[in-house]
Amino acid sequence: MSMVLNEDQSMLQQSARDFCQANAPVSELRRIRDSQDPDGFSRELWQQMVALGWAGMTIPEQFGGFGFGYGGLEVVLEETGRNLVPSPLVATVLLCATAVNLGGSQAHKSALLPRIAAGELLMALALEETAFHQPTRIACSAQRREAGFVLNGQKTFVLDGHIADKLIVVARTSGARDDRDGISLFVVDRDAQGLSISRSQMVDSRNAANVRLHDVHVGADALLGELDKGDELLERTLDVARIGIAAEMLGSAQEVFDRIIDYLKQREQFGVLIGAFQGLQHRAATMYSELELCRSVVRRAFAELDGAQEDVPALASVAKAKLSEVLGLISNEGVQMHGGIGMTDEFDIGFYLKRARVVQALLGDAAFHRDRYASLNGF
Amino acid sequence: MQSIEEFRASTRAWLEENCPPSMRTAMQEDEVVWGGRNSSFKNPDSKLWLERMAGKGWTTPTWPQEYGGGGLNKEENLVLLQELQRIGARQALNSFGISMLGPVLLEYGTHEQKAEHIPKILRGExxxxxxxxxxxxxxxxxxxxxxxxLDGDHYVLNGAKVWTSYADKADWIFCLVRTDFEAAKHSGISFILFDMQTQGVSTRPIRLISGSSPFCETFFDDVRVPARNLVGTLNDGWTIAKRLLQHERTMISGFGLSDKASGRSLDASSVEGQAMQARGDTGRLSDPVLRDDIARYKIDAEAFAFTSQRSMEEAKLNKGPNATSSMLKNYGCELNKRRYELLLQALGTQGLGWASVQHEDFSVEQLRVTREWLRSKGNSIEGGTAEIQLNVIAKRVLGLPDMPMLTTKKGS
Structure with a gap:
């Protein structure tokens, strides 16, 4: 199991890098923010990404994908992270396509996966109900009614919620609020009666939404995976997404770090380049070391996703904990080491700081994953 | 020419036949083989194992056969390592000759110097x-x-060294000396080898805060060393000195791997295992702050182990910067220090004993933790301090500029 990129990955990385730099630099996110774009992302750009094969990278060939494996998505996500590209890669591809692929029936897969790979379908996972990541704290209910279910509840921080054509709603079909058992997943159309979605404006200018479900009727065929046993499918899906997000975070952290180093070599004070000051040099060297560890963790976790898979849960927590911590450090240093200009909106570094905090919280922050890691390791 | 799979099969067969059973158990601290004229073997199997491995050249598998090395290529070396790991074989010989001197001697030494010293290094003589x-x-x-x-065909040495590891037990020394007193400081240094039994050499062990004395002060008083023992070019010893430091850092960075980070099962010797045992906890460590600190440490230790592995992979493919030795050295040492701080917290006052007055006061293992905790403080000082490693990363890896006054000052 190698932690060095293979030739295919290296080529893909280069083409993703070229594409993002040419078509989706940070100025594109700025444009979307400033124009108050109702979609919060560029549909045109997404179609170009689809044409590059990014939407179908992890989808099996029999369902219209390319079966490249997660190692392909790894290098793409690093580049979208470098450029803070808003796209449906996380919600539709990492979360929903994974859930359908891992837990869906043949009918779900044939109905949904080819359309995702073709860029015709956007999806979102409606999971969180509080301001904290608590994947088993589910109060949203799904009660049996005739041949199907009726869903009631509210969801928050639903990534891409307001642009999704379909939602995967995590609901409780039995048990008490914090039980692992009794959780089930449902595929719900955006225009289902009783479903209301409102976009929330987050600090990172990316997409999230609040979702309300009021007597939303779905058929029995809406159930994704096994009744009452959805927590297992959910955990497997979340782990894939956590590792994917870690790759995006690696890209962002690397970009901020590169900008810091460039600045230290340009900016003069007291008649010398500020990069000559030991007070800054040692902090830069520390960040470099932490970034190297981050890269190893991401490579190792992706190798596990495409390989043995046994150690995925612990490695997902290692990756998300480590990257959250280090991106937190580097995004702060990004502002501090640029001094006053780092505080201005005109300068890009603030976009990275804002994105960092959102992505740190997404699917469990560092403390969540250290706790989970300790539990997984028996202490 | 045998294929790599044939090599694996023959290696496996040879090891099965030649590695004594007691050499397939975890290394005991007092059975580590350092070699040398005065070596004694607590376990006679250690001697046998060393002789057999050295006979194959496998104490130094990739060194040239011409001087007694194994002559293996990188791929074969990897197979040998895997096969040794497979049976849990102990390291046959642990030596500064192998980890530090040998590689630079092979790179910079003359044929005569290599022929004289390399075979004795790899046989542990x-x-x-x-x-x-x-x-x-x-x-x-x-x-x-x-x-x-220089005095005829000899150099006459005067001066003192400090922090010389095991100087009181060593047979020979590789030494940096000043041979040009007018040149800038980096340009007047030479790298020379001599016998510690030469007249005028004396050593004095230094007692550390941990109570042990692995280091010495070493004094040279008109020590006469044959001029042919100078390695490389006269006054260009700094080049060799730096190269050797890279090898030393790689060796020291291994400290950070001590917690067997990749094997994650809970065992009694792990930090969390000891913390739980000391508190009588089962299933979950009752101190939430310590639990979080240990999780953070273990995550970093795993990430570090992956990084060491990735660095080896990249070196094999000749990808990536080779200057990672400073990063690995520094991070590995800091991790080891963190580990011992956590072990103290894990054990409470049982981790703070100095000696057992009553028989049962402190266990041998608890006393070892206390002493090793003290010893670990030196990890970020020896082999180049943490601050020096960070300087090296900043300048060599990141290309950050020097402070002008430090570079223009004459002779410094």
Whole structure:
């Protein structure tokens, strides 16, 4: 199991890098923010990404994908992270396509996966109900009614919620609020009666939404995976997404770090380049070391996703904990080491700081994953 | 030419036949084989194992066969390592000659020097020590002032070294000396080898805060060393000195791998295992702050182990910067220090004993933790301090500029 990129990955990385730099630099996110774009992302750009094969990278060939494996998505996500590209890669591809692929029936897969790979379908996972990541704290209910279910509840921080054509709603079909058992997943159309979605404006200018479900009727065929046993499918899906997000975070952290180093070599004070000051040099060297560890963790976790898979849960927590911590450090240093200009909106570094905090919280922050890691390791 | 799979099969068969059963158990601290003229073997199997491995050249598998090495290519070496790991074989010989001197001697030495020293290094016949630091030259190593003056076909050495690991047990020393007193400090240094039994050499062990004395002060008083023992070019010893430091850092970075980070099962010797045992906890460590700190440490230790592995992979493919040795050294040492701080917290006052007065006061393992905790403080000082490693990363890897006044000052 190698932690060095293979030739295919290296080529893909280069083409993703070229594409993002040419078509989706940070100025594109700025444009979307400033124009108050109702979609919060560029549909045109997404179609170009689809044409590059990014939407179908992890989808099996029999369902219209390319079966490249997660190692392909790894290098793409690093580049979208470098450029803070808003796209449906996380919600539709990492979360929903994974859930359908891992837990869906043949009918779900044939109905949904080819359309995702073709860029015709956007999806979102409606999971969180509080301001904290608590994947088993589910109060949203799904009660049996005739041949199907009726869903009631509210969801928050639903990534891409307001642009999704379909939602995967995590609901409780039995048990008490914090039980692992009794959780089930449902595929719900955006225009289902009783479903209301409102976009929330987050600090990172990316997409999230609040979702309300009021007597939303779905058929029995809406159930994704096994009744009452959805927590297992959910955990497997979340782990894939956590590792994917870690790759995006690696890209962002690397970009901020590169900008810091460039600045230290340009900016003069007291008649010398500020990069000559030991007070800054040692902090830069520390960040470099932490970034190297981050890269190893991401490579190792992706190798596990495409390989043995046994150690995925612990490695997902290692990756998300480590990257959250280090991106937190580097995004702060990004502002501090640029001094006053780092505080201005005109300068890009603030976009990275804002994105960092959102992505740190997404699917469990560092403390969540250290706790989970300790539990997984028996202490 | 045999295929790699044939090599694996023959290696496996040879190891099955030649590795004594007691050499397939975890290494005991008092059975580590350092070699040398005065070596004694607590376990006779250690001697047998060393002789057999050295006979194959496998104490130094990739060194040239011409000088007694194994002559293996990288791929074969990897197979040998895997096969040794497979049976849990102990390291046959642990030596500064192998980890530090040998590689630079092969790179910079003459044929005569290699022929004289390499075979004795890899057979464990001569134990080496490192004459680098001086009382006035710690981090600023290049300011060293031990003098070597040519007198006929000998150099006459005068000066003192400090922090010489195991100088009182070593047979020979590789030593940095000043041979040009007018040149800038980096340009007047030479790298020389000599026998510690030469007249005028004396050593004095230094007692550390941990109570042990692995280091010595070493004194040279008109020590006469044959001029042919100078390695490389006269006055260009700093090049060799730096190269050797890279090898040393790689060796020291191994400290950070001590927690067997990749094997994650809970065992009694792990930090969390000891913390739970000391508190009578089952299933979950009852101190939530310590639990979080240990999780953070273990995550970093795993990430570090992956990084060491990735660095080896990249070196094999000749990808990536080779200057990662400073990063690995520094991170590995900091991790080891964190580990011992956590072990103290894990054990409470049972981790703070100095000696057992009553028989049962402190267990042998608890006392070892206390002493090793103290010893670990030196990890970020020896082999270049943490601050020096960060300087190296900033300048060599990141290309950050020097402070002008430090580079323009004459002779510094």
């Amino acid at each position: 001569i134990r080496w020590c490192q004459g680098y630091s001086e009382p006035g030259s710690g981090s600023d190593l290049a300011s060293l002032s031990t003098k070597a003056v």
